[in-house]
Amino acid sequence: MASDGLGEPLVIRFGLINADNKYLTAEAFGFKINASATSMKKKQVWTLDKADETGDSSAVFIRSHLGRYLATDKDGNVTADTEKPGADSRFLVIAHDDGRWSLQSEPHARYLGGTEDRIVCFAQSISPAEKWSVHLAVHPQVNIYSVARKRYAHLSVERNELAIDRDVPWGVNALLTLVYLDRRYHLQTADNRFLASNGTLAVKPDTSTGFTLEFRAGKSGKSARLGKDELFVLEQSHGQVVLHCKQPTGTCPRTYIDRVDLSANQDEESDQEVFQMEMDRETKRCAFRSCSGKYWSLTPNGAVQCTASMNLRLPSRPVMGKYLAAKKNGQLLLLLLAAGEQEDFVLKLINRPLIVLRGEARLQSVAATNSVAASLSLSIIPNISHSVFSDSLGKYWTVEANGAVVSSSGAPVYFNFEFCDYNKVAIKTLEGNYLKGDQAGVLKANAQGIANATLWEY
Known part of the structure; x- marks a missing residue:
């Protein structure tokens, strides 16, 4: 999908479910395809690509997790081994009133359907066998x-x-x-x-x-x-935050950073105090954007201003391990190589009242098993640099002796958030262990460091 908006359009990834409630699957061995899986994992995820960058056609390409394209010939034989899409890889998406899709070969005008390992594209009209339910595999x-x-x-x-x-x-x-x-x-x-x-x-x-x-x-x-x-x-949706000084400046009990002059001198939240975190995919460095579209930047004397345009949002020189500090007058600057009280800020994530964590092992959010609930409320504790999770019944996440994370505590249990990758967060217990999900969707606090399995898209 093209966008003239400010953000990055979603890459449309999805699973296709046939009339027998089985997912279309791309196998690594021989690039074979079938419809035999009962749940959506990596092999069941397909990506929708535009067939024409100019938008002159509604045709799309459908790409497997292996980077190969779905294609069909005039006899209805379906393959998923094409490295570069051609005319036989062009499909039209037909949406039905019941929410399902049909996929029509653009050059051959036939419809995709089938069960188990008999996937064909030969039907001249649409029956239930040529209708596919669409399960998005993107963060919701x-x-x-x-x-x-x-x-x-x-x-x-x-x-x-x-x-x-x-x-x-x-x-x-x-x-x-x-x-x-x-x-x-x-x-x-x-x-x-x-x-x-x-x-x-x-x-x-x-x-x-x-x-x-x-x-x-x-x-x-x-x-x-x-x-x-x-x-x-x-x-x-990028994470948006407000930051306030843990050590108050002036007479305000809680001093927020304001985008107008980028100083810690406000005592209440508004759009001016909200900043969007935009992580660079390669460097893992974070830029802060204001509601006016300007980015935080450094001046030669170490002061922090909110004046940079998009193409200048990453500093041209490294910050050399220095910390952001607030002077008594509220001015922000980078000075010290060690953090003290004036370098302490509380970061409050304000645009995730209900947080959905999407992990590497499963393409759904955290599974609603007897461990934890899939949809959770996130609370930031004022003046404490920690977060707590609670479910719809008011129970809090806690860690059992075997490392399993369960939703059973009547009192808040604190976790640390580490924003260390593009729209992803690592979650660490106060004991220093990271939360990790497995293929079954079970969540445990048993990882010693940050890896793909401990990063959660939020």
């Missing part, structure tokens, strides 16, 4: 950008509606969660309500809040039924 918390209005969606508490009128997706009310129920997607707002088809917000999801996703290549769709007003871009 997103920002939504309107192509027509060139504005972002946000929850308007005053008007009690989901409005498309924000220049930037700022704050908790710009966060929307895609909830997959009964083959449809439901848009959940930050206050746990759901957008209904008549524009109202419902307390619980039902048939009126279920939507079908249709993905269009390019900036506009080529369909008689759709115009620009119906086109939206799903963008990744």
Whole structure:
């Protein structure tokens, strides 16, 4: 999906489920394909790529986890071993009212279907065997950008509606969660309500809040039924934070960093005190962006200002291990090589009222087993540099003697967050162990360092 918005469009990864509730699977051995898996793991994930960068066609390529492309010939033989997509790899996505998709070969006008190891693309019309349920394999918390209005969606508490009128997706009310129920997607707002088809917000999801996703290549769709007003871009939601001095400055008990002059001199939160964390994929260095679109930058004398444009957001010279400090007048600067009280800040993640952790081992969020719940509330404890997790029953995460993380404590148990990769966080206990998930979705605090298995997309 193309975007004229400020954020990065989501890479659309998904699983395809046939009429027998089995996932389309790409095997590593011989690049064979089948529909025999009952759950979505790495081999069941496919990526939607645009077939035409110019957007002149709605055709797409479908790429496996092995980097090979789905293709079919005129006789309906389906393969997934093509390194470079050609004409036989072009498919059209047809969305049905029941939320399912059909995939039609663009050059041969036949439909993809089949069961077990008999996957073919030969049907001239659509039957239940040629309909696939779509299970997104992306992090479900997103920002939504309107192509027509060139504005972002946000929850308007005053008007009690989901409005498309924000220049930037700022704050908790710009966060929307895609909830997959009964083959449809439901848009959940930050206050746990759901957008209904008549524009109202419902307390619980039902048939009126279920939507079908249709993905269009390019900036506009080529369909008689759709115009620009119906086109939206799903963008990744970066973590947004407020920072306040742990050691108060002046007379304020809690002093927030303000973007206007980038100094710690505010005693309440507003958009001016919210900064977006944008991690560089290669260097793992973090840039802080304000609601005006400017980035933190360093001056030659070590002062920190919020004046850099996007292409200058990473400092041209390393900070050499220096710490951010707040002077008594609130001015921010980098001076010391060792951290003391004036270098202590509390970072509060404000746009994840409900946090979903997506790990490497499983492409769903943390499994809802007898260990922990999949959807959790995240609380930042004021004046303490730790976080706690609680479930819908008010129980807190805790670590048992064998390292298993369970949701059973009646009192808060603190964890440390380490933001160390692109939109990912490592979670560490106060004893120094990192949380790690396994293939079964069981969560344990038994890792000694940061690795792919201990990083959680949030």
